[in-house]
Amino acid sequence: MAARELASRVLGCLAVLAIIAGLGAAFGYAPREAVQGNVQRIMYLHVPAVLTAYLAFALVFVGSVGYLLTRRAGWDRLALAAAEPGVLFTGITIASGSIWGKPTWGTWWTWDARLTSTAVLFLVYVGYLLLRGMVDEPDRRARAAAVVGILGAANMPIVHFSVKWWRALHQPSTILGPEPSPIAAPIAVALLINWIAFTLLFAYLLAARMEIARLEDTHAG
Amino acid sequence: MPDNWGYVFSAYGLAAAALLVYWRRLAGRAKILAGRGAPRRGRGQDR
Amino acid sequence: MSGYARRVWMVVWKDALTERRSKESLNVLVFFSLLLLFVFQFALGPERARVEAALPGLLWLGFILSGLLAFGRTFLVERENDCWEGLVLTPGDKSAIYLGKLAGNVLVMIVVEVVLLALFAVFFAIDFTPVLPGLAAVLSLGTLGLASVGTLFGAVTAQMRARELLFPVLLLPAVVPVLLASVSATQTVLSGLPLADAGAWLKLLAAADLVYLVVGILTFEFVLEG
Numbered sequence: 001m002a003a004r005e006l007a008s009r010v011l012g013c014l015a016v017l018a019i020i021a022g023l024g025a026a027f028g029y030a031p032r033e034a035v036q037g038n039v040q041r042i043m044y045l046h047v048p049a050v051l052t053a054y055l056a057f058a059l060v061f062v063g064s065v066g067y068l069l070t071r072r073a074g075w076d077r078l079a080l081a082a083a084e085p086g087v088l089f090t091g092i093t094i095a096s097g098s099i100w101g102k103p104t105w106g107t108w109w110t111w112d113a114r115l116t117s118t119a120v121l122f123l124v125y126v127g128y129l130l131l132r133g134m135v136d137e138p139d140r141r142a143r144a145a146a147v148v149g150i151l152g153a154a155n156m157p158i159v160h161f162s163v164k165w166w167r168a169l170h171q172p173s174t175i176l177g178p179e180p181s182p183i184a185a186p187i188a189v190a191l192l193i194n195w196i197a198f199t200l201l202f203a204y205l206l207a208a209r210m211e212i213a214r215l216e217d218t219h220a221g
Numbered sequence: 222m223p224d225n226w227g228y229v230f231s232a233y234g235l236a237a238a239a240l241l242v243y244w245r246r247l248a249g250r251a252k253i254l255a256g257r258g259a260p261r262r263g264r265g266q267d268r
Numbered sequence: 269m270s271g272y273a274r275r276v277w278m279v280v281w282k283d284a285l286t287e288r289r290s291k292e293s294l295n296v297l298v299f300f301s302l303l304l305l306f307v308f309q310f311a312l313g314p315e316r317a318r319v320e321a322a323l324p325g326l327l328w329l330g331f332i333l334s335g336l337l338a339f340g341r342t343f344l345v346e347r348e349n350d351c352w353e354g355l356v357l358t359p360g361d362k363s364a365i366y367l368g369k370l371a372g373n374v375l376v377m378i379v380v381e382v383v384l385l386a387l388f389a390v391f392f393a394i395d396f397t398p399v400l401p402g403l404a405a406v407l408s409l410g411t412l413g414l415a416s417v418g419t420l421f422g423a424v425t426a427q428m429r430a431r432e433l434l435f436p437v438l439l440l441p442a443v444v445p446v447l448l449a450s451v452s453a454t455q456t457v458l459s460g461l462p463l464a465d466a467g468a469w470l471k472l473l474a475a476a477d478l479v480y481l482v483v484g485i486l487t488f489e490f491v492l493e494g
Contacts, residue, residue: 023233039225042232049236068490088243092236099232103225123441130437134430139493144424147487148438151417154483155442158476162445165468166452201240208247215254 004211011204018197022048022190030190039103044190046096048198049089050118054156056086056202057125061153064146073217076142079149081209083128085202090122113167120159124152138217272364279368280375286345293341294379297334301384304330305391319392324454327384328447331407332414332440334380339418340435342369343426352427356492366419366488373415381407402457406466409473410450416480417442423491449473 026044033040063079066072097115102108109115128148135141183191287294308326312318319326346352355365385403388394396403421438425431450473453466463470 037225039228041229045232045236068487085243088239092239095235096232099228099235103228120441120444127434127438127441131434134434135428140427143490143493144428147420147424147483147491150487151420151442151480151483154479155445155476158445158472158479162448162472162476165472166448169452205244205247208244208251212247212250212254215251219254219257 008204008207008211011200011207015197015200015204018193018200022194022197025190025193030186031184033187036104039100042096042100044194046093046100047191048195049096050093050114051195052198052202053086053089053093053118053121055199056082056089056206057121057153057156059206060086060125060128060149064149064153067142068146068150071139073138073142074214076138076145077210077213077217078206079142079145080132080213081206083125083132083149084209085205087122087125087129089198089202090118090125093118094122111167113164116167117160117163120163121156124155128152272361275360275364276368276371279365280371283345283369283372284375293338294376297338297376297380298383300334300337301330301380302387304333305384305387309391316392320394323388323392323394324451324458327388327454328410328451330384331377331381331411332443332447334384335377335414335418336436336439338376338380339373339415339422339439340425340432342373342419342422347426358492362489362492363485365492366423366484369423370415370419370484373419374411377411377415381411399457399460402463402466403454405463405470406450406453406457406473409470409477410446410453412477413446413450413473413480414443416477416484417446420480420484420488420491423488445476446473449476 022044026041030041030044032038059082060079063075063077063082066075067079094115097118098108101110101112101115128145131148132141132145135144308330309319312322343352343355346355355362358365385396389396418439421435421442425435425438428434449469453469453473456466456469457463
């Protein structure tokens with residue numbers, strides 16, 4: 001349908017523009033951070049990525065509940081189309097966090113609260129995608145994935161707190177957290193712009209993936 | 222603290238690469254589906 | 269007894285009877301606990317101090333590994349005897365089946381845990397008696413958490429050919445909070461501290477158990493549709 005394609009292209013262009021703006025903000029507008037130096041600029045990638053991942057998995061939850069209640073395939077397609085970019089953004093979060101950690105803390109990995117929670121999230125939703133990949137019958141696949149997706153989402157706050165407390169047992173929180181505190185205005189603005197850019201990019205990928213899933217369902221029917 | 226631009230660029234570069242690969246995969250699948258047009262038989266059993 | 273409670277009880281009773289007649293699962297699981305003990309010892313080396321230091325983690329590793337085996341087989345009896353349709357066609361609230369299976373799994377886990385504790389006591393000369401009440405509290409909450417997710421995912425993967433692969437892959441990330449909380453609380457209890465010191469962890473466990481139970485009860489009927 002021409003309108004659908006047009007909308008997709010507009011969204012894509014918007015996303016690209018926002019990304020360019022975000023990069024400009026991250027490298028030009030935002031100041032060189034006093035304590036960490038320029039390596040702190042990775043945060044303009046890391047923080048928006050994790051926020052977008054949370055959005056993605058919230059949508060997986062919505063799609064899962066929607067399918068179980070209505071049995072309309074569109075909801076299941078939403079869940080799938082949100083999960084794939086969600087896992088991607090989670091991976092980006094972990095990779096950027098790890099790369100940030102190397103010059104800052106000296107190691108590629110620390111079991112710090114956010115990195116560990118995000119890693120667990122990654123494991124949950126990779127499992128979700130693996131499950132989807134191993135069931136061919138559409139209704140069975142959708143129902144199974146929905147249950148796992150619902151539990152995964154409900155588990156997110158529980159994972160967050162358990163990891164945070166576990167972490168607090170073993171190390172006092174460091175001042176050099178991923179977010180500087182208090183947050184200076186230019187840093188906040190740059191974070192905001194990049195967060196909008198990531199959200200637009202996610203929306204574009206989500207719509208594209210949903211459309212592909214819809215076409216595949218039509219052709220397979 | 223030294224500036225560690227190498228780390229900054231590798232982080233952004235990795236992210237960009239991952240997103241590009243995913244986007245191209247999607248675009249590829251979209252192209253194949255657009256080319257198909259006619260409906261097909263369903264696929265196989267439970268693996 | 270209300271109709272719902274009676275149906276839950278019937279599931280437990282049926283499974284208990286099946287198990288008592290065939291004696292397969294429980295015996296093997298108990299023997300598996302014994303094997304785990306040896307594996308842990310060989311993996312950690314001869315120094316007793318290392319095992320003692322790792323004790324809370326080892327206990328829960330043992331429980332989780334046994335749980336992976338036990339929960340994965342929750343619906344094996346129905347599958348192998350072509351009774352799955354019987355479950356699907358059950359009239360009324362199917363969540364009764366979930367609770368019945370959950371109760372059965374919890375009972376199995378209690379046996380496994382008691383045996384594993386006894387084995388640890390014997391083989392590593394550890395005396396659990398002073399901390400038994402606190403330990404029992406932690407074990408109850410933790411086991412409920414493992415079993416509630418295990419039973420649900422056991423049902424989800426029951427009809428899949430990739431069941432043996434998918435079940436652990438799905439269960440382990442999901443029970444990370446239970447593992448973290450249970451090991452921490454067990455550590456507190458085993459050091460002789462009062463149970464109240466582990467209060468925050470126990471509350472987290474209780475909250476997690478509640479969430480998992482609610483999700484299980486609400487979604488189980490959707491799993492059981494053919």
